[in-house]
Amino acid sequence: xxxxxxxxxxxxxxxxxxxxxxxxxxxxxxxxxxxxxxxxxxxxxxxxxxxxxxxxxxxxxxxxxxxxxxxxxxxxxxxxxxxxxxxxxxxxxxxxxxx
Amino acid sequence: xxxxxxxxxxxxxxxxxxxxxxxxxxxxxxxxxxxxxxxxxxxxxxxxxxxxxxxxxxxxxxxxxxxxxxxxxxxxxxxxxxxxxxxxxxxxxxxxxxxxxxxxxxxxxxxxxxxxxxxxxxxxxxxxxxxxxxxxxxxxxxxxxxxxxxxxxxxxxxxxxxxxxxxxxxxxxxxxxxxxxxxxxxxxxxxxxxxxxxxxxxxxxxxxxxxxxxxxxxxxxxxxxxxxxxxxxxxxxxxxxxxxxxxxxxxxxxxxxxxxxxxxxxxxxxxxxxxxx
Numbered sequence: 001x002x003x004x005x006x007x008x009x010x011x012x013x014x015x016x017x018x019x020x021x022x023x024x025x026x027x028x029x030x031x032x033x034x035x036x037x038x039x040x041x042x043x044x045x046x047x048x049x050x051x052x053x054x055x056x057x058x059x060x061x062x063x064x065x066x067x068x069x070x071x072x073x074x075x076x077x078x079x080x081x082x083x084x085x086x087x088x089x090x091x092x093x094x095x096x097x098x099x
Numbered sequence: 100x101x102x103x104x105x106x107x108x109x110x111x112x113x114x115x116x117x118x119x120x121x122x123x124x125x126x127x128x129x130x131x132x133x134x135x136x137x138x139x140x141x142x143x144x145x146x147x148x149x150x151x152x153x154x155x156x157x158x159x160x161x162x163x164x165x166x167x168x169x170x171x172x173x174x175x176x177x178x179x180x181x182x183x184x185x186x187x188x189x190x191x192x193x194x195x196x197x198x199x200x201x202x203x204x205x206x207x208x209x210x211x212x213x214x215x216x217x218x219x220x221x222x223x224x225x226x227x228x229x230x231x232x233x234x235x236x237x238x239x240x241x242x243x244x245x246x247x248x249x250x251x252x253x254x255x256x257x258x259x260x261x262x263x264x265x266x267x268x269x270x271x272x273x274x275x276x277x278x279x280x281x282x283x284x285x286x287x288x289x290x291x292x293x294x295x296x297x298x299x300x301x302x303x304x305x306x307x308x309x310x311x312x313x314x315x316x317x318x319x320x321x322x323x324x325x326x327x328x329x330x331x332x333x334x335x336x337x338x339x340x341x342x343x344x345x346x347x348x349x350x351x352x353x354x355x356x357x358x359x360x361x362x363x364x365x366x367x368x369x370x371x372x373x374x375x376x
Contacts (some may be wrong), residue, residue, distance in 0.1 A: 039213055042276050049298035050264045051276035052185055063276045066266060077219055
């Protein structure tokens, strides 16, 4: 049973069917610079926590959600930020800029 | 038990990194996180390869745990101070696991690795060398571990607390949303279970909410103190977090963690399953 957090990076891992999965992925940015080691939280449409990952050195994060309305919120030592997303099946790309 | 007996702050941890008799142990969902940096002096336990039997789906047995902890240089008299990433999910699981095998003195760092990092405290890559010990474990304390038959018997009789996210509870998702959606054969929840996501017990920085907030959280959804309680999630780690809250912070009695959780229950033939909120 796997529960290890998958590697965060740009390429969706082999074996993930993007015709069925609702992938939410992007970068955490401070200005235009990627922020590694940020804590990224996926919140559902009511604001309830669903999942959390830590960004890769290149600032990448990825979630496997479901179609609907979600919020991606990032915490880091250099500030916090969040972005709302209307997610559909397939790859949904969004970035979070820290304030 | 109370918060003071079972939780320490990141500040306290930093001040006590060299205190004799304490062993800091990182148990992380991301089993590679330790290698990129950890608390000075901390040892690593891999929840997947070291705490789980590698053939059967079960924990390592008593002799196996004795061998593991002896090799890690942990003795029966040590205070084991646990922390980990992802809001202490697997550190809480290890806490419950240490209690399951009868370790006396275990503590959890409030907020775990996330709080430590957000605080800007130091991480090192040096791996400590600890002298091997002769650790003696006890038999599993089954008063804190629920197996599937008692979970089925508890439907409509005891408090069942499903601590997964609302979308997993309702059957919309099979797993936390940072993992590919796979695992149990059926989605949904155990009939009569209350849905109290583990995350409602934690602040954004991973620390636990106040005693007053936690008391209100469970009373507001109808958790009955005159009944026994079984907590479950997907594989038993998030429900360890809730077991910790109910038992170690709020001092509730007769709380068990169902480590088989949804990946077992949702694949059983013939058991009742509910979907929807």
